Amino acid sequence: MARRIVVLPGDGIGPEVAAPAIEVLNAVAPGELEFEEHVFGGASIDAHGVALTDQTLAACRGADAVLLAAVGGPKWDSTDPSRPRPEQGLLGLRKGLGLFANLRPVRPVPALYDASPLKHEVIDRTDLLVVRELTGGIYFGEKTRDEDSASDACVYTRAEIERIARVAFGAARSRVSSVDKANVLETSRLWREVVRQVHGAEFPNIELEHVLVDNAAMRLVAAPRHFDVILTENMFGDILSDEAAMLTGSIGMLPSASLGGDGPGLFEPVHGSAPDIAGNGEANPLAMFLSGALMLRHGLSLGEQAAAVESAVDRALAGGLRTKDLGGDATTAEATQVVLNHL
Numbered sequence: 001m002a003r004r005i006v007v008l009p010g011d012g013i014g015p016e017v018a019a020p021a022i023e024v025l026n027a028v029a030p031g032e033l034e035f036e037e038h039v040f041g042g043a044s045i046d047a048h049g050v051a052l053t054d055q056t057l058a059a060c061r062g063a064d065a066v067l068l069a070a071v072g073g074p075k076w077d078s079t080d081p082s083r084p085r086p087e088q089g090l091l092g093l094r095k096g097l098g099l100f101a102n103l104r105p106v107r108p109v110p111a112l113y114d115a116s117p118l119k120h121e122v123i124d125r126t127d128l129l130v131v132r133e134l135t136g137g138i139y140f141g142e143k144t145r146d147e148d149s150a151s152d153a154c155v156y157t158r159a160e161i162e163r164i165a166r167v168a169f170g171a172a173r174s175r176v177s178s179v180d181k182a183n184v185l186e187t188s189r190l191w192r193e194v195v196r197q198v199h200g201a202e203f204p205n206i207e208l209e210h211v212l213v214d215n216a217a218m219r220l221v222a223a224p225r226h227f228d229v230i231l232t233e234n235m236f237g238d239i240l241s242d243e244a245a246m247l248t249g250s251i252g253m254l255p256s257a258s259l260g261g262d263g264p265g266l267f268e269p270v271h272g273s274a275p276d277i278a279g280n281g282e283a284n285p286l287a288m289f290l291s292g293a294l295m296l297r298h299g300l301s302l303g304e305q306a307a308a309v310e311s312a313v314d315r316a317l318a319g320g321l322r323t324k325d326l327g328g329d330a331t332t333a334e335a336t337q338v339v340l341n342h343l
């Protein structure tokens with residue numbers, strides 16, 4: 001029976017990279033996947049007044065996997081807290097599906113070393129995984145706003161830290177670098193304590209180090225090869241993963257998988273809706289293709305097909321494929337065709 005995938009193209013370049021990803025997935029698993037599209041984010045605000053409708057959330061819950069492109073854009077940007085925002089849809093979906101574990105693999109391919117602003121010898125053989133806590137912390141704490149002040153509460157419970165720590169240690173080959181700000185934040189001191197306990201009790205054979213987030217940001221570009229798994233809380237993970245993306249040459253290369261609920265996983269590129277290039281047909285679709293590969297592997301247990309997509313992307317790049325963000329002039333459509341040819 002075909003697997004049911006809810007596709008949420010979203011806004012900006014979202015639909016421009018979602019459509020080719022469906023083509024690639026259909027090519028690698030013909031007849032095995034059934035796609036059902038729903039408006040989401042800003043497009044859903046325009047159509048229904050909210051970024052994520054109950055029907056869309058229910059459809060996602062009932063699917064085998066959710067493939068999301070990107071949301072947001074200047075049309076819906078506002079500093080008025082009473083206005084709906086596209087990003088609320090994304091946060092509601094992550095929370096609604098219980099997806100507390102966001103995995104962001106960063107594996108620069110040698111063919112793209114030239115596209116990175118960093119030196120070859122710095123990025124060479126980097127192969128790291130950011131494990132970002134996705135449903136807690138400052139993103140989800142209570143918010144207040146009045147005329148003269150505003151606040152965002154950052155809260156973590158022991159149980160939330162334990163479960164994400166287990167994911168990180170479970171994914172590590174040699175070392176977990178737990179990133180926090182324990183010299184300042186109470187949540188970070190609890191984080192450090194709980195991570196240390198989980199390590200001692202369950203994963204003594206994995207090396208554990210604690211790194212302060214400012215230092216981690218520096219080391220990520222100074223010596224990225226040092227890292228195996230970076231375990232961190234929601235906002236630090238958001239920021240560090242965009243930084244890590246530049247090791248691969250472009251944010252347009254980085255996929256992610258969000259897991260941990262008892263229903264489907266969510267698969268989406270790390271990049272946003274790129275309003276500055278939306279509509280030009282020049283978006284790099286590779287992060288979206290690679291997110292599709294993560295969906296095949298982690299969401300649908302189609303590991304062979306996942307590897308086929310990843311290999312086609314690698315060979316396309318080795319053959320010289322470069323979209324604009326990578327310093328070339330291939331359009332989204334051309335990049336898609338090259339990857340399809342390699343499949």
Ligand code: NAD
Pocket residue numbers: 013069070071072073074087090251252268269270271272273274275276277282283284285287325
């Ligand atoms: P962005 O990731 O959309 O863009 C940052 C820069 O990277 C831009 O110059 C953009 O052109 C470039 N870029 C991003 N993806 C690219 C791709 N696939 N190919 C080529 N170039 C690419 O971040 P931003 O500009 O800060 O945010 C724009 C909007 O996207 C905001 O509304 C933000 O909230 C939203 N956003 C959404 C998601 C998501 O849906 N998961 C993630 C990040 C940002």
Ligand code: IPM
Pocket residue numbers: 072087090091238270272
């Ligand atoms: C990401 C994005 C989102 C986040 C925004 C759009 C809410 O930046 O997926 O990295 O901060 O998690």
Ligand code: MN
Pocket residue numbers: 238239242270
């Ligand atoms: Mn982000």
